[in-house]
Amino acid sequence: MSRRIRLLPTQVPARGARVLLACEGRSIALFNVADSLYAIADSCPHQGASLCGGRLEGRVIQCCAHGLRFDLASGYLVNSTALRVVSYPVEREGDEVFICVDSE
Ligand code: FES
Numbered sequence: 684m685s686r687r688i689r690l691l692p693t694q695v696p697a698r699g700a701r702v703l704l705a706c707e708g709r710s711i712a713l714f715n716v717a718d719s720l721y722a723i724a725d726s727c728p729h730q731g732a733s734l735c736g737g738r739l740e741g742r743v744i745q746c747c748a749h750g751l752r753f754d755l756a757s758g759y760l761v762n763s764t765a766l767r768v769v770s771y772p773v774e775r776e777g778d779e780v781f782i783c784v785d786s787e
Pocket of ligand 1: 732751
């Protein structure tokens, strides 16, 4: 089952920016790419490095540790389905933004 976490306006990154959020014990990196929002776990599925500070090219984030690149939309390694970072759907309702997480 999933539930939605409502973000404060100050937690929503401007176009081209990113923020690191602490949501109920999870570290979530939220990116604004061309006014689309993408939320992923801030933990590289390779060896757990932070992805929030990685190099962003379009919708692709490159991990600083060993250079693996992930598509922010699907979470998958570019050109592969071998590794996938946890990604969370982001919903907008008017001015409000929600991140959908699985309840555990
Ligand atoms: S920890 Fe991210 S590529 Fe190795």
